[in-house]
Amino acid sequence: MSVDLSIVVAVYNEDPRNLVKLLERLWTVVEPLNMTYEVIFVNDGSNSTTSKALLQIAREVASVKLVVLSRNFGQQAAISAGIDYASGQAVINMDSDLQDPPELITDMVKYWKLGYEVVYATRSQRQDRLSKRLSAFLFYRLLTLLSSVKIPWDTGDFRLIDRKVVNALSQMKEKTRFLRGQIPWLGFKQIGIPIDRGARELGESTYTLPKLLRLATDGILAFSLAPLFIIPFIGGAVLIGSLIALMVFVYKGIQIASVEILISAIGIFAGIQLLCIGLASIYLSKVLDEVRGRPTYVVSDFIAYEKDNDSTEDASLQKHFAPSHKSGTQFR
Secondary structure, eight states, rough: OEEEEEEEESSSSSOHHHHHHHHHHHHHHHHGGGGEEEEEEEEEEHHHHHHHHHHHHHOOOOTTTEESSSSSOOOOHHHHHHHOOOOOOEEEEESSSSSSSSHHHHHHHHHTTOOSSSEEEEEEEEEHHHHHHHHHHHHHHHHHOOSSSSOTTTEEEEEEEHHHHHHHTOOOSSSSSOOOHHHHHHSSSSEEEEEEEEEOOOOOOOOOOHHHHHHHHHHHHHOOOHHHHHHHHHHHHHHHHHHHHHHHHHHHHHHOOOOHHHHHHHHHHHHHHHHHHHHHHHHHHHHHHHHTOOOOOOOEEEEEEESSSSHHHHHHHHHHTTTTTTOOOOOO
């Protein structure tokens, strides 16, 4: 059954207390909008503690649906799964760690009603570690420099997309997903909203440095062929430099007899060749992934408890969130 608003939250080993806090804040934001809605949690191969918490929430809260992936497929695949299962006329994706404020949803919906089909959050300030802030700053500038698509700076995956965008996104069949580039590539009427990204209050981030590097690599490979075009320029520069050096040596009658110099020169040329071959191999590996045609994700279970009417659903939500009520979901 279609609803007005779907909120997709990909979860991997999240602290259960964050999940409850997220639902509480979503409740206070979405209810005044007078829109039908659903919250779709995607369990991206989380540990038993998080998995049990998600299952309990899905059983107790009528507006919550749960997509369980068969293993950890990564954030972009999990978000894609949630979007595929969403039935809303507008779909909002957000993280589960509460660093992106749910209260921004009110403004997102306002711009959507004004006719914008993509409304994304732009991080004007972020309270992350210096290394993470610096790496994010450099990544977005490098991606903009190399990419053929204008990708907004300092944007994560906190955005609203219209049903038209969802349908268009489903036509993009690549297996390696980079939604921060795919959605701008689609076009449509887009607008950014600046936010101050807060620090994580509970738990530890599961986005490790290798995962960030993998995401950055996927983004560059998916939306830029510039590194491949660099190869012939490197080859041309090396060739021209070698010819010039050879002419200088011949003109001056310089004898290159030193074994050390020859070994060094061979090493330099071999290194350049391996670098170029390696760069082409990275692109070839991505082509191989696409040719295999394996699914982006595999769903092992989908849990959705339907209620007969809205009043029943409201009662269930109130029971779950009412501060004075001691029953319902509690995590310690």
